[in-house]
Amino acid sequence: MLVSSDLDGLLAEYLLGTLEADEAxxxxxxxxxxxxxxERLESVRARLEAPPxxxxxxxxxxxxxxxxxxxxxxxxxxxxxALFEVSETAGxxxxxxxxxxxxxxDGPADGVEVMQVDAGPGRVAVVYRxxxxxxxxxxxxxxxxxxxxxxxxxxxxxxRGQLDERPGERGMVLAxxxxxxxxxxxxxxxxxx
Amino acid sequence: xxxxxxxxxxxxxxxGDRAALGALYTAYASTLLSVVLRLVRNRAEAEEIVQETFIxxxxxxxxxxxxxxxxxxxxxxxxxxxxxxxxxxxxVAERAVANEVEAPAPRQPDEVVEAVRSRTAVRRxxxxxxxxxxxxxxxxxxxxxxxxxxxxxxxxxxxxxxTRTRTALMTLKDVLREHA
Numbered sequence: 507m508l509v510s511s512d513l514d515g516l517l518a519e520y521l522l523g524t525l526e527a528d529e530a531x532x533x534x535x536x537x538x539x540x541x542x543x544x545e546r547l548e549s550v551r552a553r554l555e556a557p558p559x560x561x562x563x564x565x566x567x568x569x570x571x572x573x574x575x576x577x578x579x580x581x582x583x584x585x586x587x588a589l590f591e592v593s594e595t596a597g598x599x600x601x602x603x604x605x606x607x608x609x610x611x612d613g614p615a616d617g618v619e620v621m622q623v624d625a626g627p628g629r630v631a632v633v634y635r636x637x638x639x640x641x642x643x644x645x646x647x648x649x650x651x652x653x654x655x656x657x658x659x660x661x662x663x664x665x666r667g668q669l670d671e672r673p674g675e676r677g678m679v680l681a682x683x684x685x686x687x688x689x690x691x692x693x694x695x696x697x698x699x
Numbered sequence: 700x701x702x703x704x705x706x707x708x709x710x711x712x713x714x715g716d717r718a719a720l721g722a723l724y725t726a727y728a729s730t731l732l733s734v735v736l737r738l739v740r741n742r743a744e745a746e747e748i749v750q751e752t753f754i755x756x757x758x759x760x761x762x763x764x765x766x767x768x769x770x771x772x773x774x775x776x777x778x779x780x781x782x783x784x785x786x787x788x789x790x791v792a793e794r795a796v797a798n799e800v801e802a803p804a805p806r807q808p809d810e811v812v813e814a815v816r817s818r819t820a821v822r823r824x825x826x827x828x829x830x831x832x833x834x835x836x837x838x839x840x841x842x843x844x845x846x847x848x849x850x851x852x853x854x855x856x857x858x859x860x861x862t863r864t865r866t867a868l869m870t871l872k873d874v875l876r877e878h879a
Contacts, residue, residue, distance in 0.1 A: 515733035522772040524779070553730065554771055557700060569724060569753045573717045581758040595873055599865035609858030621858070653715035666715040667761040684714045 513543065517550040576602035582652055582667060589650050589669070589692055591626030600633075601652070604688060610635055617681075618642045620699055623690075630693040636681040644673035644689060645697040654687030656680060700726060705770045713760040724753050727771050731778045738782040748785060752778040824874045832867035835860060 519525045520533045536543050572578070579586075579601035587597035600623060603609045610619035617640025625631035636642055636656065648671055655665040659677020664670045673679070673691065681687035693699065700708075711719035728749055735745040735752075755777050756763075763773055825833055838844045838852065846864065850857040 514730075515735075515737040518730045518771075519734055519775060522769070522775055524772050524775045550730070554727075555700060556726065557704060568750050570717070570721065572754055573720070573757070578715075578717075578757065593870075595869040596866050599862055599869055602865050603858065603862050606858070606861060609861065624859075624862070655714040665713055665761065667713075682714070684711055684716045 513546055514550055517543075517547050518554065521547070521551055521554060575605060579604070579652055582650070585650055585667075585669070586652065586690055589648060589690060590623060590631050591629060592624075596624075604633070604635075604652070613642065614699075615642050616640060622699075625692065630697070630699070632691050632693070632699040634687075634689040634691065636679075636687040636689065638681050638683050638686065641678045641680045643678050644670075645691060645699060646672075646674035646694040647692045647697055649673040650690045652688040652690055654685045655682045656687050656689070657682055700771075702769060706765050709760070709763055709765055709770045712756065713763065715760075720753060720757055723756070723770065723774070727774055728753075730771065731774060734775055735778050735782045738779065739785055744785060745782075748778060748781045751781055755781070821871065821875065824871055827874075828867055828870060832863050832870070835864050836867050836871075839864065 516525070516529070516533050520530060525533065537547060576598065580598075583594050583597045583601060586601065587594045590597065590600075592600075603621075609621050611621070613620040613634060613636075617637035619635040621633040621635070623631040623633060633652070634642060634644070636654075638654070648669060649664070650669050651664050651666050653666050655663060656679040657663045658673075658679045662676060663682070664679075673689075674694075674697070691699070708719045708722055712723065731749045731752060732745055735748045736742065739745050739748065752774060756774060759777070763770070768776070825836060828836070835849055835853070838849050839846075844852065846857060846860050849855075849864075850860045853860070855863075
């Protein structure tokens with residue numbers, strides 16, 4: 507017999523298919539036996555199938571606070587540090603500044619800003635912040651997308667966390683709907699931001 | 700939420716849209732809480748695990764494959780994995796208590812000595828930083844200058860002052876952690 511307080515969690519997992527086989531069999535038996543369990547199943551199903559909420563931040567304060575500032579880029583810091591050939595500490599310091607409007611300068615097009623970066627010796631590196639719907643020609647070199655996404659002239663999409671090895675060879679890029687696209691770029695020799 | 704609606708949200712999450720994570724939280728947090736509570740039997744711990752689950756989802760969004768599992772099932776899998784980790788951690792802690800492995804409370808004179816040692820250690824590590832980073836920290840700590848005032852004093856752009864200060868502080872933190 508299932509404990510009542512367990513039921514919602516079990517039923518949700520039953521519907522989502524994440525239970526072990528023996529647990530799923532036990533729930534199935536309970537559903538056959540109990541009309542109350544069947545009613546609860548429908549209520550859990552309705553909750554899972556409800557349309558996406560519009561008040562997306564309700565009860566979300568702790569996680570929303572975590573997302574503010576550089577911590578939301580933490581998992582990308584090793585890749586960024588490798589790209590720029592700097593220490594992870596320096597990479598972390600860099601992402602901590604990305605929300606700071608003072609570090610951005612006007613870029614080469616409307617809706618595009620640029621931030622100069624102290625990269626490894628002999629490297630020229632910048633970060634672009636491209637507003638959704640704005641376009642820019644990225645320099646030749648390599649690009650790591652830190653946030654947002656873009657589509658290039660050949661309809662290739664590059665999303666957060668992806669490394670583009672051939673930017674600047676496929677025409678202008680268009681920042682897609684969503685947050686501003688943050689592109690960390692290491693420029694090929696001879697390229698200018 | 701239909702599969703198409705879930706797909707739109709998971710795509711937005713993968714691109715780094717914070718509002719998408721908020722929408723997923725509002726849609727599924729209570730379900731995850733029921734699932735986790737069944738495992739850990741402690742509401743405060745369960746709520747913490749649910750929050751950690753969404754942070755983990757943020758980090759791992761680029762790995763999520765919608766064709767393999769719907770987004771709710773993916774979140775449940777992350778939450779259960781974290782709950783199991785928590786249970787393992789709890790078991791270890793309980794064994795430690797059972798074995799009476801407890802650190803003695805520090806006495807007050809020790810704390811004073813430790814504070815002095817820490818200050819000395821910070822100064823020692825500070826001396827090893829590149830001069831362009833060390834000088835900014837010294838202006839901030841010894842003269843109490845703000846970032847803006849340091850930028851005016853040194854002629855550096857404000858953004859550079861902020862970046863170098865953060866880099867210096869993080870280096871200090873890392874080195875001190877290694878010393879500890």
